Amino acid sequence: RVIPAQAALFAHVWLDPQNPPRAIMLQYYRDGWMHRAVWGDYDVIPWGAANTTERVHQGELPALGEWTRLEVPVEQLGLNTGDALTGFALTQFGGHVAWDQVSIRGTSDPANDPLRSFAAWWRSVAGKDTPGLSGELADLAKRGPQAEASVEARRRLLNHYLINVCADTQRSLAQPKAELARLQAERTALEASIPSTFVYRDLDQPRDAFVMLRGAYDKPGEGVQPAVPAVLPPLTATGANGRATRLDLARWLVAPEHPLTARVTVNRFWQQVFGTGLVKTSYDFGSQGEMPSHPELLDWLAIEFQRSGWDVKQLMRLLVTSNAFQQTSQVSPELLARDPENRWYARGPRLRLDAEQIRDNALFVSGLINLTMGGKGVKPYQPENIWEPVGFAGSNTRFYTQDHGDALYRRSIYTFIKRTAPAPFLSNFDAPNREQFCTRRERSNTPLQALQLMNDVQHVEAARELAARMLREGGDSAESRIAWAYRLLLTREPAAEELAIVQAQLTAHTNRYAADLAAAQQLIGNGESKPDATLPADTLASYTLVANMLLNLDETLTRN
Template sequence: MRLNQLLPCLLLLTFHPALLLADERLSFNRDIRPILSDHCFACHGFDAKKRQADLRLDTAAGAEADLGGYQAIVPGNPQESAVWQRISTDGDDVMPPEDFHKPLSENQKNILRAWISQGAPYEAHWSFVAPVKPDVPPSTEGNPIDAFLRQRLSEEGLQPNPLADRPTLIRRLTLDLTGLPPTPEEIDAFVANDSETAYEELVDDLQSRVTYGEHMARYWLDLARYADTHGLHLDNERSMWPYRDWVVRAFNQNLRFDDFTRWQLAGDLLESPTRDQLIASGFNRCNVTTSEGGSINDEWVFRYAVDRTATAVEVWMGLTAGCAVCHDHKFDPLSTKEFYSLYAFFHSAADPAMDGNIAETPPILRLIDESDEAKMAALRRQAADIDQQIEQRLRSLDYVDPALLDPQPVAESIEEIWFEDGFPEGANVESSGGPPLQLIAPENGAVYSGKLALRRKADAQIAQDFFAKGAKLRVPDSGKFFAYCYLDPEDPPQAIMIQFHTNAWKNRAVWGDQEKINFGKPDTTEKVHMGDLPATGQWVRLEMEAKQLGLDAGTEVSGFAFTQFSGTITWDHFGVAYQVDKAKDPAWSWQVFVEQGVATIGKRLPDALRRQLQGRNYDQWTVEETEQVRKLWLSEIYAGTQSVLAPFKASKQALEQEISAIEKASPVTFVMADLKKPRDSFVMLRGAYDNPGEQVQRGVPAFLPELPGKSDGSPLNRLDLANWLLRPDHPLTARVTVNRFWQQFFGNGLVLTSADFGSQGQPPSHPELLDWLATQFIADGWDTKQLVRRIVTSHAYRQSSELTPEQLARDPDNRLLARSPRLRLDAEVLRDQALFVSGLLVPAVGGPGVKPYQPPNIWEPVGFGNSNTRYYKQDSGSALYRRSLYTFLKRTAPPPFMSSFDAPNREQSCSLRGRTNTPMQALQLMNDIQHVEAARAFASRIILAGGKTAKQRIEWAWRVVTARQATEPEVGIALAALRQHQSRFEQDANRAAELAQYGESSPDPDIAPEQLAAYTMLANLLLNLDEAVTKN
């Protein structure tokens, strides 16, 4: 039997020594349900498919049903009850059977017998009944929390501990509310404050700090399964950190927990949602995702919806809903059909089944700050002005269709220049290889025509100048490219090339030794050999057919490159020549264009208009449709306007590129959205994604308050689900929430199993207190800061953690809270504390995850070759010293220090971290580079701020780490250790220098390495004290 299953029985025996006496009234929820749930419900519970002998013991009706002349339970008569007969016998008839491997103890058997004798009264499961606010027991000390706790302590014959001393209190409270220790100045101020409200003032101060939200957010992010990568297969980076930062803001702004719930479950469904509400909806997008080849979309849509359902139920209802994916829940009254009714709320999410291994898997929200919004608005106004200028030119155009002229014009030869005196307007000109491009004037060298030409010199390497992402150039019918080049007779190149970019650099013409230039595959359009090099010392016209290079008429060229291997060459007057018969060319004749159909205008037509015109001849177009297409033709196709409009289009394109650059540089976060047409949802038989059974509608379990349908007949949605969770009569949401906050400060919740309020979970140690906190939380307007304040101002929280022999004997697990718990600090707090006392901590708030020190080769063993998280690239500078909240979390290889101290990998929701105690933890605290560097930086502070003598410095450092004064024996031990280290490093200057340089931060040059090294060892010792790594 697991320890957590054994605890209820141990607690019963510990707290109820008279439990088995005949006159002791038993409670079904407290005394009986845990026994039946652990030993009987698996075969005789809610799950009809797994039920044996058609016997139910989870309901009174089932237990007392006629089973053919006998009953499992006969109230008041154990001897006639089949349950008692079977549990008190032996051999093959005993229950539970031997192969169940969970035999009942004699005490448990006697408890069941006594209960049957008392009439076997059943009770609804405590957590499925809405809490009713109980009266606060009379008490003269503490707040209402203490009244409930003292009543129970009094019943058990125990007394609460006295208050802890002030240094202990401020350290405990500051760590619990901010995740950081107090400074000596803060300790002094609190100790010296003799006001009756000094402690409450300290609480208010700590809750007002930004560090409060950072620390509180960490617990929620465990629940939300937040991480910085997708989690499966390549486990690539995802842009999710704005959600993490929103959680920090929400706690700092004390966002009401009901709104905190609505925004996360359904922020996208609120009317005109704000940016923060949309960011909050990213809670539903924190689940692990994949894009592995061969994955089946339907399977992953199913898995994501199951994860979101199980997570929401665990986080807000504290139930193990995932147990009902394949079959009815074995222990709780949650059927598979009810699970899939909840699942239906999440099944229509609009995110794709495959995440694409990209950082911005839609739906996303781009977070543009106010200054950039203003800049973009100004750029859009400029673009609109250009549109008006284009409109004016089109309106003033005196167009005559050449197809309608008589006689019709004869064909013309046209040369369209793409390069002369510079690249096309608006082009993004780049250079690669060799010196940058050089535009020369006639006085500096040969120019074929115009004012400037392009000259490049290369020394046995490829050199090229090109433009890309600029104005689009179109290949005309029967187009022939030409370019004039001048090869320096004193320094001729060995090969020259002209390249063309469409979707890629795939079309090239080369002259000379083509082997010298390694671009393209020979004898394909990627590398067409045009012959020998042209003559040197003169301008030579090069020509190449567009079709010969694989460039068909109408192809858009988005870039070209002049390339060479060695030598010096000048390029000029580059473009395309073609014959045009205007009367037959759709680029000149509107009549010819419309007769050929709108296919030639392609994607330039708005989607709605293109669909509208599809399958219809132009003579069937409306006047409005004709005007729309004609306007687009004149501006985008008609050759007579292209040269006139080109400068305007180039300017507009530059503005659009600037807008796009601002957008791309802005942070992105995942948000939730639903498909416009919801998916049908079904019971998936045996939990198989491809085995649908009965269709289900969105709904909630029958054992919980009803969620009625909408009056307008529209389907229920996630917002309805969120509002249902927040109903005052909902039995779970408030209880589960206050229990988690309690757990945060006391180590364990009033309900020990914070993720399971069902039959398999533990009953609350103080049920009346739990219900009072839950109902008061709602009455306070779901105010989380007020709830936290109420907990930390209680005597129970403020009392000493000293353990008396009586407490150890009577309450070893501290469930009665006669003392404050003493707990090891969480992983993040341990690291942050070391950075804080060292002075290295960088208090910057928010932003993308950072990558501090990490042992080598942690990511690579689980990384894929094409993953962007295959290799860990450590940050430098301030990023090394940010709070641990901001450490980049790769799910398949989380930060090893964090993992060693039980931080979850965030692959699934985590309601309670474990607390292990391993040798690896001690080794890391002593030897991890982050901690050794922190000790070295702390050593500098000790020397510079701690006083003049070694004794003064030790006393100061001790107080910085533990908040209390060191005793004389402690100072003596530390002083002896310091002297031993000083002697050692004076004899080994190299080791001292090496330790003094540990980490990336620079040591103080005014401190001798030997001294710094010795104090580093002292600082390391203090940071490893039991008091330093625990909270008293």
């Protein structure tokens, strides 16, 4: 702060009457802490040479218990008009003291006041680095008013002064600045609420590209241009100077004459429905891959897919309503010997459901499933300590926070997947881990899969709700309820032998839970949804285990 003419330094102070200090001091910095004023015991704060401007005694302590304004003419402390003070300190020796406003009183010539004169401010910052300025303006301010500069540069520097420094304009700009800050905060909040993603944009001047000799990044060979293999249809370039762009590549990929995109895509969906693609090596349509078992069918499906506007739902409907898909999977020994892999589709596909389908099927038949479309990912039930061992400090996925309510029962496609720690129900049933590219899922058969289906809270809860449906919708007898569940899960009636086995299990469970209601309550208490209070706990628990058994049948988990 520059000292104006006829200036005095002042501060407000309050001394505790119950615990007064022995001395208080004001200190000011101008090229060093050499300007001090002391009230009270002069000798207890020995900083600065005694009886000089480094330590000037101002008399006794001010009145106790009331606010007092301390004021010292700058000349008493060896300071002069125009000096720049860059710091002050409030000091006490013992006691309890409260301080308030510390400032300078005086008069100043506006022409020489950096806070009121652009020229004075520019002179005061010459030769210094000015906070808030960078680049050309910072250099101009540092060179001073005598520097040569364009009219536009001087105008920009003046605008900076008026907006950020000048005391007169600061008062008039206070309200507009506050409004601007409010609007900027609103804009920031609005932008933060909008999902964003990176978007490619071609450079105005593309970088040169080369074949790197033996793959060495520092050994460029022949220069190359964007293009496609000559064996494929040519790429139409629309970029500057006839150079192909990413948009050209995208258009080329979905062009009607492109031989691969549609064929590869329909082959993947055929593989999803039938277990094996028309081209068995769905990951390789090149010279190392297998020839299609039905090339004309593959061509026809690809053309139909293109004609439909790349409509995936229409393609899937076509596949699952075909005679090939709707056949029984039963096979005679002779046919099995002739076509063990079912490459000629003389029988329907038989394969275990994917992980997501197993979970969704249990939720659907139980009535728990939430079929809401779209929205953010959800976090259903999951064992503890899955994310934490691989989480980074400060990461928003270090700890797993389970969702509640309807979010627990959304379709598995909406499950939030942590790349390094996928959901156990997905991993156990061979879902890809998101760390590697996968074109075809393998299908394993492990004891852990059965243990999960029998004990996982999601499946036990689904079994309880399926049991409640059996009791409410399946009729009045055990036989009718079991038959109803068979029709729902397996789309057939139970055989007499199957019915006898399930009834025997139901009787055993009924006897057990009739004698142990606490165990029944514990079983039906799995999950966040509440069990039907109108159904007896022991009966619901007995049917829950029966429903759990039916949900674990190979026929339930396998597409036949």
